Amino acid sequence: MVIMKTGDNNMTERKRIRKRIKVRNQSTGHDNTHTDSCEPIPETVEAVKERLGEIFFGCSDFLHREVSCGKNGLIKILVAYIDGFVDKKVLNRDVIHPVLDFLSNTELHVGSSIYELLKECVIVNNDIKEANDMQQAVDNIISGEALLFIDGENKALVIGVKAPQGRQVEEPDTEASLRGAREGFVENLLTNTVLIRKRIKNPNLKLEMMRLGKQTKTDICICYIKGIANDKIVSEVRKRLRKIKTDAILDTGIIEQYISDIRLSLFPTVGNTEKCDKLVAKLLEGRVAILCDGTPYVLTVPYLFIESIQATDDYYDHAYFATFMRLLRLTALLISNILPGMYVALVSFHHTVIPFKLMITLAASRQGIPFSPFTEAILMIIAFEFLREAGVRMPRSIGQALSIVGAIVLGEASVAAGIASNLMVIIVAITAICSFIVPPLIRATMLLRFVFLAAANFLGFLGVTLVAVAVFIHLCRLRSFGVPYMAPISPLTLSDIKDSFVLVPIWAMVTRPRILWQKNVSRRKGTNGQEAKAKS
Amino acid sequence: MGKVRISSIQLFLLLSGFLFGSTVILAPAKGAKNDAWLAILIGGACGVLLMGVYAAIALLNPSKTLVDILEEKLGKVAGTIVAILYVWYFIHLASLVFRDFGEFICSVTFPEMPMVVVIGLFAAVLLYAVNSGIEVVGRLSELLVPLIPVIMLIISLSLFTVHDFTAFLPILENGITPVLKTALSFITFPFGETVAFLMLFPHLNQKEKLKNVVLISAIVSTLMQVLIFFRDISVLGSGLMDRATFIPHLTSLIIPEFNIEPLVDINLLIGGGIKISVCLYAASRALCQIAGINDYRNLTGAISTFCVVLSIWVHESVLDLFSWTEKVWSYYSLPFQVFVPLLLLLLSLKKSKPSNAGTANEK
Amino acid sequence: MLIVLAVFAVLIISDFLRFIRNKEPAKVFVIYTCLMATSLSISLLLAAGRRPSSPAQWIEAVFKMIGVLE
Amino acid sequence: MYGKIKKRSGIVRIAFLLMILLLLTGCWNNRDLTEINIVAGIGLDRTEDGKVLLTVQVVEPAAIQTVSSGKGKGGGAQPKPVFVESFEGETVFEAIRGILSIVDKRLFFSTAQVLILGERLLQKGMVEVLDFFQRENDINYGMNILVAKGVTPGEILEIENDMDSIPAVYIKETAENTVSRGTVKKTTLIDLIKDIDSGERQPAIGQITKAGDKEIRTEGVAVIKDEKLAGWLDPYETRGYMFAIGEVKSAIVNIPVDKGKIAMEIIRSKGKAKVRFENGEPSTLTIKVEVEANVGAYEGRGRLDSQDDLSILKEILKNEIKKEITQALEKAQKEYSSDIFGFGSYVHKYHPEYWKKVKKDWNDIFSKLPADIQVDVKVMRTGIIKSPVKKDE
Known part of the structure; x- marks a missing residue:
């Protein structure tokens, strides 16, 4: 539905957004459409200095250096930057040193523009842009560039001498895998785009930058492969990102909440990953990625239900094994949702279903427990959730002690004290283990478990089934960027079943998911950038 | 809100789910006792024809719903009156299925539960489904309807050891009359009830497949019914089958060693759920069309509430329900399921001859 | 009785709020109110233990009148 | 657009309704x-x-x-x-x-x-x-x-x-x-x-x-x-009856031989009770039993080396089983006149017209009909050894 609505004015919209991005980040200064700020850059360096001092009042990390040189020391140049952002060595080597050298040794002709000369002949650095007004200048200083103001010019040079920041690329903690690349994304956006670009050496890999957040001015990057990603989805992503009105983007998690289709849904309709190879695989399937500066988590859209049981290892492994694992994960998902509910239904309502011998065991284990099965289950599950949360928040070294306490308190003492039955401990343990198997849905599962439990306590299996049907209805109506959430099972897309709860060997996976885009689905043709372009 | 589309697979599953509907717990051709299979086959054959009539009407009047067709062929006033009667019929049908469901749960699983609670909760869930749109119901059917044959297979296979394969003999012990009578009632329940799909057929995205879809689903469900019958009679014997309230459920109780009775609940929930959702959708859509309201969702709440109330009100007891459906239902259904559709077919044939309305009209 | 009223109140209020928000035409209100009023009155009668004769009985009576059923 | 608002309100409304209904429902049938x-x-x-x-x-x-x-320690x-x-x-x-x-x-x-x-x-x-x-x-x-x-x-x-x-x-x-x-x-x-x-x-x-x-x-x-x-x-008649209706799964039938007894182990058996009709009237009750047996124990002296030996055994076993069936059938017919074998079911299935007439008196008719009992025996294996210990040779 969404796609249809947005499809019509797709082209114009794209053009517009292009323009805007261009204007914001690489402003050439000759664009009249730019009306963001009217404050021009003052012509004298003194004035610039004063103005910058006003703007950055109280910012101790703002540094500037005034160089006055030339034959009579008349030419004044101001270099302004934020401390720590800029690689000072490089700045000195590439900018200050050559400029000083040049200005003191060269006779300047009348009428020759120092600005042009500096820009074209002197500064060694190859990442030079221009800033045309104060707003731009300030923006660039803030985002870590060095600004070069020259006396008598109402433009400034933006020199990219950013120092490499943040931690090194390392293996992500959250998504462990047995096989495959160990590289994970880091907080630095540029490092991340390089990681992607390293893997897809194709000019069709597009990285569109935009800036979000009134205060934070966070760099956001939309990443997709042109010709493989559905244009409608790409433009929908742009549209939704642009709609975000907030002052702070601290993490992709915030973006995720803004751009989800149904914001109140328990189920994630936007995926995230920290793993580089996973993201690349998703891009190659035609998905769109949203990177955000300052977080290693990259969003991928559209995100379908089936992706939650897919793991990167699956594709590198034997297909039989991978299929088995997928079915296993699906079962685990089911169990982690309904097992406590089923147990309560069984024990409270459906005694006829229990075989005689099991019934005696069950009844014996329940003997003397003061709580009803429902209360017992709720207590145990909540106790487990406490433990889990504590384990997440605690430093890792305490975590071990915690797990011992948990095992003893939950497993042994509560049974010995007659508060919980043996079986309930087993049930909660199995549920907990199963819930860890499908990490993307862990939160949905956690809450749904209680819903199932409550329904089971009221209506037994009927309640469980009714809630299950309601959940299914919800899943069926969910869409992620216009793509039905439960695809490819419903709506049934036969060619996409190959990578759903079953997995065919990788050599048999000749098409990309059709559900994302009907066009250009073959993985064998059009891998070359040019070819794909010609096609689309 | 854009064009709502359902695929042919979804329509097939919706139709199959609808045809299973409450037949999951009520053996429809029970009246013919040992010869029920014959009645099912005869009724199924006629049912296929009848559904063919509906498909033909839909094909001759592409992208028109039942209400449109009625108003066009019978004139504004008469058409509207008949359409309102149809709305009533769909509501009545939905409430009967609600009642079947409620009676089943209350006599088999929760004897102490008030029936209105069971029906009300079920209705709330279905209301959610219907309000999500027929597209979502279609997608839902893709997830859930395949469970019905799977569960049936599980039950049948676990009963394999207790089968007495000659239990359906002798053939035609009481002559052909009861068989034909039962066949008639089998046409009206469940085949004729698919008349509600005339409100859905316009949503099919591949019109040329409509005929096949209708045909296959009717044949599949007939065969399934026959199989279920053979399973039931060979397990229960004709005597007990005659006395049982809910035959397939009783069959599932016979499974040696373990008890999978709740699976029957699930089957009923899926089949009955699909049936009620389609009926609710058809009723509210039709009513909105008659009244000229854009969004059918405005009335789903009221209509499903009415269905729940009606389902409690309409019959006094479970025996009243069964004897009424056995005795009156088929006659009561005939005008809605056979006479009016045939009339519409004739009128459409007559009017569409020169213009040769084909499948390509759409788009 | 109270429960019936409560359930109906929730239904009607939530639906009416939605209608007003979406600015639905008057006929929606009319049809909705008709249906809900019928349901409410019947369910109140049922809750009071006085079951009015039902459509099923009317239909049966009509068929008997025509002579389809004996 | 409006879809968004509606979607949200839909969920909330349904959840609310469900909650109210759930709260109103007590815990009927909930029994620990x-x-x-x-x-x-x-x-x-x-x-x-x-x-x-x-x-x-x-x-x-x-x-x-x-x-x-074994938790109950120390007597008590x-x-x-x-x-x-x-x-x-x-x-x-x-x-x-x-x-x-x-x-x-x-x-x-x-x-x-x-x-x-x-x-x-x-x-x-x-x-x-x-x-x-x-x-x-x-x-x-x-x-x-x-x-x-x-x-x-x-x-x-x-x-x-x-x-x-x-x-x-x-x-x-x-x-x-x-x-x-x-x-x-x-x-x-x-x-x-x-x-x-x-x-x-x-x-x-x-x-x-x-x-x-x-x-x-x-x-x-x-x-x-x-x-x-x-x-x-009695147990032997019961076994005959069970043979006739084909429900014997494994049984030990002792058969006398010249010098001692052999215990035959029945490993498979099929039985079928039918009624033969002539001119629309039942003429004979037929019981057909197929039995597969192994030699379980040979408590006596003799030879068990050849097919001929087995054939003899087969004949004896056949008569033994036949005797048991006859006993059971006769008792059911003569003493109790009760058709426990299910001949009536056969008549009903294959001769429904006749059945309709005699339904009420079937037990009497049953008890007067002659019987034809056929037993077909197969002896396949003799176990780990063939002949028993030969003492007097």
Whole structure:
């Protein structure tokens, strides 16, 4: 539905957004459409200095250096930057040193523009842009560039001498895998785009930058492969990102909440990953990625239900094994949702279903427990959730002690004290283990478990089934960027079943998911950038 | 809100789910006792024809719903009156299925539960489904309807050891009359009830497949019914089958060693759920069309509430329900399921001859 | 009785709020109110233990009148 | 657009509605496992004044756990794993509800392993009391039914021994062992209901008696005619009957030979009871039995080397089985005139017109018809050795 609505004015919209991005980040200064700020850059360096001092009042990390040189020391140049952002060595080597050298040794002709000369002949650095007004200048200083103001010019040079920041690329903690690349994304956006670009050496890999957040001015990057990603989805992503009105983007998690289709849904309709190879695989399937500066988590859209049981290892492994694992994960998902509910239904309502011998065991284990099965289950599950949360928040070294306490308190003492039955401990343990198997849905599962439990306590299996049907209805109506959430099972897309709860060997996976885009689905043709372009 | 589309697979599953509907717990051709299979086959054959009539009407009047067709062929006033009667019929049908469901749960699983609670909760869930749109119901059917044959297979296979394969003999012990009578009632329940799909057929995205879809689903469900019958009679014997309230459920109780009775609940929930959702959708859509309201969702709440109330009100007891459906239902259904559709077919044939309305009209 | 009223109140209020928000035409209100009023009155009668004769009985009576059923 | 608002309100509304309904619903039918009495065995009998006498054997799960896991240390007073209670009532249901006045928790019947009918009950007819067991929603249709011979069901249910902590399970398992020997018939509730329903076959129910203070014995069957007890078949006749209806799974048949006896182990058997018709009237009852057997033990002296030896064995075995079947059939025909073999079912299925006429008098017609019994025996293997020890050669 969404796609249809947005499809019509797709082209114009794209053009517009292009323009805007261009204007914001690489402003050439000759664009009249730019009306963001009217404050021009003052012509004298003194004035610039004063103005910058006003703007950055109280910012101790703002540094500037005034160089006055030339034959009579008349030419004044101001270099302004934020401390720590800029690689000072490089700045000195590439900018200050050559400029000083040049200005003191060269006779300047009348009428020759120092600005042009500096820009074209002197500064060694190859990442030079221009800033045309104060707003731009300030923006660039803030985002870590060095600004070069020259006396008598109402433009400034933006020199990219950013120092490499943040931690090194390392293996992500959250998504462990047995096989495959160990590289994970880091907080630095540029490092991340390089990681992607390293893997897809194709000019069709597009990285569109935009800036979000009134205060934070966070760099956001939309990443997709042109010709493989559905244009409608790409433009929908742009549209939704642009709609975000907030002052702070601290993490992709915030973006995720803004751009989800149904914001109140328990189920994630936007995926995230920290793993580089996973993201690349998703891009190659035609998905769109949203990177955000300052977080290693990259969003991928559209995100379908089936992706939650897919793991990167699956594709590198034997297909039989991978299929088995997928079915296993699906079962685990089911169990982690309904097992406590089923147990309560069984024990409270459906005694006829229990075989005689099991019934005696069950009844014996329940003997003397003061709580009803429902209360017992709720207590145990909540106790487990406490433990889990504590384990997440605690430093890792305490975590071990915690797990011992948990095992003893939950497993042994509560049974010995007659508060919980043996079986309930087993049930909660199995549920907990199963819930860890499908990490993307862990939160949905956690809450749904209680819903199932409550329904089971009221209506037994009927309640469980009714809630299950309601959940299914919800899943069926969910869409992620216009793509039905439960695809490819419903709506049934036969060619996409190959990578759903079953997995065919990788050599048999000749098409990309059709559900994302009907066009250009073959993985064998059009891998070359040019070819794909010609096609689309 | 854009064009709502359902695929042919979804329509097939919706139709199959609808045809299973409450037949999951009520053996429809029970009246013919040992010869029920014959009645099912005869009724199924006629049912296929009848559904063919509906498909033909839909094909001759592409992208028109039942209400449109009625108003066009019978004139504004008469058409509207008949359409309102149809709305009533769909509501009545939905409430009967609600009642079947409620009676089943209350006599088999929760004897102490008030029936209105069971029906009300079920209705709330279905209301959610219907309000999500027929597209979502279609997608839902893709997830859930395949469970019905799977569960049936599980039950049948676990009963394999207790089968007495000659239990359906002798053939035609009481002559052909009861068989034909039962066949008639089998046409009206469940085949004729698919008349509600005339409100859905316009949503099919591949019109040329409509005929096949209708045909296959009717044949599949007939065969399934026959199989279920053979399973039931060979397990229960004709005597007990005659006395049982809910035959397939009783069959599932016979499974040696373990008890999978709740699976029957699930089957009923899926089949009955699909049936009620389609009926609710058809009723509210039709009513909105008659009244000229854009969004059918405005009335789903009221209509499903009415269905729940009606389902409690309409019959006094479970025996009243069964004897009424056995005795009156088929006659009561005939005008809605056979006479009016045939009339519409004739009128459409007559009017569409020169213009040769084909499948390509759409788009 | 109270429960019936409560359930109906929730239904009607939530639906009416939605209608007003979406600015639905008057006929929606009319049809909705008709249906809900019928349901409410019947369910109140049922809750009071006085079951009015039902459509099923009317239909049966009509068929008997025509002579389809004996 | 408007879709977004509506979507959200839809979920909230449904959730709200569900919540209200859920809150309004109490916990109907919600009954914890600790709030029910698990019934392991049921006994049904009539008192002298015609009332129903219900006996139930109820399991104490906690006691069972301690008994089986050996937790009850150092002797001491171990809790009894089961208790038995009886109650009288005009109807079965009344007795079941009435028993609540002497036990603490509601009875739960689905777990019942055996239903033991008393002789006195059968003498007066059993159809009436069985209705409850068909109608109630938590009855296990696969429950075993046995008839107590010479004792009351209560006495049998009160037996305690060490083989199984739950006597009902002991009874059920013993009966099942005997079924595999072919000397008792396994009758489940559904079988019984089907037989009574169709009227084409008279039920035969396995019998149970007391053997000593602590053991029971399940051999032989009770023959029912018109829902009343007609008489009994002894173990050998029972086996003949079981051969005829094809329900022998494995049995040991001893056959006499020149010098001693051979125990033949039946490993497979098929039986079929049919009626031969001539001119629209039944002329002969035919019973066709196919048996596959191995030599189990040769307790005597002789040779067992060649096919000829086996052929002789086959002939003897055939006659032996035939004799048993004849005995059973004759007793059913002459003494009880009750068609427990299900010939009537065959007649109904394949000659419905005739059946319609004679339905009521079928048992009489059955008892007058001559019988043709064919037994086909195959002996395949002799075990690890061939001939027995040859002493006198």
